[in-house]
Amino acid sequence: MVSGRMLPLKMLRDLWHLRGQALAIALVIAAGLSTWILSLSTMRSLDNTMDAYYSAQRFGDVFAEAVRVPSSVIERIREIEGVATVQARTRLPGRAELEGFPDSITVVAHSLPDNGRAAVNRLYLQRGAMPSADAREAVVSEAFAEAHGLVPGDTLALILRGREIRVTVTGMASNPEYIYQIAPGALFPDHLRYAVLWMRNRQLEPLADMRGAFNSLSLRLAGGANEKHVIAAVDDLLTPYGGVGAYAREDQMSHLYLTEEMRQLENTARIFPLIFLGVAVFLLAVVIGRMVRQQREEIATLKAFGYSNAVIGLHYFLLVVVIVAIGGVIGIIGGAELGKGLANMYADYFRFPYLYYSLGTSVVASGILLTLAAALAGTWHNLRAAWRLTPAEAMRPEPPERYHRSGLERFALFHRIGQTTRMILRHLERRRLKSLLTILGLATSVSILMVGNFQGDAVDHMITVQYGLASREDVTVTFDQPRGPDAILELKRLDGIHEAVPYRAAAARISHGHRSIRTGIQAWDDHQRLHRALDADLRSITLPKQGLLLSEYHAAELGVMAGDRVSVELLEGRRPVFETTVAAVVREYVGASSYMHIETLNALLFEPGRASGAWLATDALLDAKIDAHLRELPAVAGVNRSEEALQSFRETMNELVIVFAFVNTLLAGVIAFGVIYNSARLALSERERELASLRVLGYTRSEVAWILNGELVLLAVLALPVGFGFGYALCWLIATRMTSELYTIPLVLEGSTYVFAAAIAAAALLVSLLIVRRQTYRLDLVGVLKTRE
């Protein structure tokens, strides 16, 4: 095909001549390809890691909790068809105290078999050794150990069922059940104040009064087992012993969080790369198009010398390939590096003990194919034009540009503006498509900039609503088991507690038609202002004595609205099943629950006057004292301080949000610069002669620069509102796609987000203008007199 040295040489020189624009395009391509590789390889790696970890640690398929089940039942569970492995154990919530740490720590202790490893949900020991069955020893969750800097040999005080014992920490471990660790009653992970702990059965059994019994069960299923049947069979066996409903892995808390977060990642993974590649298509189209037009005579000359259409077409195609290849190499290397970083960050965030990062041939290959397709889409038209041009036609210069009076001139104002401004407007209107594409490209960049800050805005709004309007308690106390009014009275008597509001919580299965969800029902009394449910306008909803309140997320899942009937099965006590009306739909940003009046729920459970815990309003000055008092109460199993939980949540989120916002800003900046710089360069090359003529006629440098700059500034100004609109739509798309059972992302965009996006776009504009301005200063005034266009 291409023979000889001259055409490749011409290509390299053309490329060198275009280097600024080529680099800008290559960077946009790199951004597209790297986000593609980054997102997909991160997802893939997390998926692989999760699978590998789950299978190595024998993560359970079905889980169940009960009050106290005799060990003899284990054999019958084993006999259920489809059950492969059974691990029964003791699971005991409690508290811990750590020397030098003033706050109360919520603990969940689990028993391990006295010898060897558990059959299901094995520990992954990251440091130290397994505990002995003959000593008060425990392995603690590594997240907790890390938060406190614990090392093997350290001790902590455990308060279980009102008894305090001192245990020695022998090691730190992670476990597939607790990859995402969140304390009961808490909304966010708080590794300082929540610990998961494992002790040998012989040590834990007596403390829990579980000799010859168990209260927690994990199963692994055989291949081809029917999960639903197994769950039903387990429920049948455990109900007499206070079973609260077996559930599948997909409802397991940690797994649910993990998969939801990964689903969010997956849902947004392809949005950004496609936007970047779209912009690259546009940039290639205008730059290569201009080049082919400018080189008409060269093309004709080459063809007149006998170069074939194919060779000429290939020549320009190779130029595109080289630009794409530069972008591709940067994109693949950058994507792999960033992907490794992001996957590691996520692995830390999810607390996987290790990460199997793999770039994935298919991820890279699909990225390259996508990029090439984008490049071809952008340049096909121009390559064909070079291909088709006949020598005779090309030897003639391009016909002079035809201008018309622009539509704007119907307005009287137009007649008052100067000739240079008139030139700008007519030029923009003449190049309508190019102007439109420039506006769209810039608007895209503005919209991506908005997404970067949107996440912060949304999180702020979620926190304000959750803690400022809905859950206004300072402390959430969880009882070890449902308690009567005495427990609340006891709380109220403590110094520094202004208010104690009892709540009842129960797990439930709610169904409507063939749709069914498993959720928690929270119940309270409305005669207080501490804890409320909110409607879509964030107004407080009165809890009716009859009926059920559903979160928006659950209502959508079940396909119901206020007024519809649903069927509810409470998964506790006598497991009552009843029909009720959806009284209202609740707006909830963090978590998704259902709500009832406490008297109604207690009546359904045949346990009047009981509470699962209480919300407290406390005197901040007496916090330490209150904590000390709460510790003394045997009924109190867990204490969560909203402020502290919030603090640690913000820390976790901030890291992710800041990294995300930074990467976003960088990428959007690349787009903005790529679009503006290319537009400016194109405008300069198209109008070099015109501008130089004006200089000769006595226009100053800045007056001439204005013609170019004014055009770009005008386009940028027009792009802003479009970008704001795109940004709003993009944030809506992301909010919708990221909404899950765990979070409902509100579409909140602060004024500062708009200002930030506009400011970064303006900065990119300024940099491009300064570069191009230097080039307008170097216009060849003498040359322009002699050359014709």
Place this chain on the structure above:
Amino acid sequence: MPETVFSARDLAKIYQVGDTEIAALRGVSVDLASGEFVVLLGASGSGKSTFLNILGGLDTATRGEVWYRDHLLTDATEAELTDYRRNHVGFVFQFYNLMPSLTARENVEIVTEIAADPMSPGDALDIVGLGSRRDHFPAQLSGGEQQRVAIARAIAKRPAVLLCDEPTGALDSKTGIVVLEALERANRETGATTVVITHNAAIANMADRVIHLSDGQIASEARPEHRVAPAELSW
């Protein structure tokens, strides 16, 4: 005796091309009077364009002086040269260099907008006989018409000097004569010193003075007995 508008003394211009020096002008001295119509003849590379560019404030000299009235152009800053071009010089180019996005009238206005004491764009177009085509865009005008718009644009600022670089170079002879007529009329009605460079010797017959440049120096200078009207020229 008419006022001297330009005075060049020992003007030289040396271009550095790689390692070699090319002398485009080697010591040109000449005075141009107000209202004078001068034709500058010379072959390609004789230095006539370089000379014109220095007069027009587009290029700088390597050596020597050029005075425009009491301004020393060879000492002027970039900003001073821009101001000089804006208010005192009218350019007419071989390829017209009109703004394609502006109509004939607007192409004139683009100069009158920034000049200190311009005539009305309509008057300028009338002088070149294009009053009726004022609202046409360049793409709607013939080459000769475009060049006449360029002349109108050049004279509209009432320049002291009209510099024309091969004004008929891209036109056939019939159209070229119409353009020369416009130029002659502009020279007569505005009193601007007019310098036309060309390699078309026939045009010399309409000049007050003909200067012949060769190899960067003035080879000869002549004042024709009587000026011939453009209509009587032929080539």
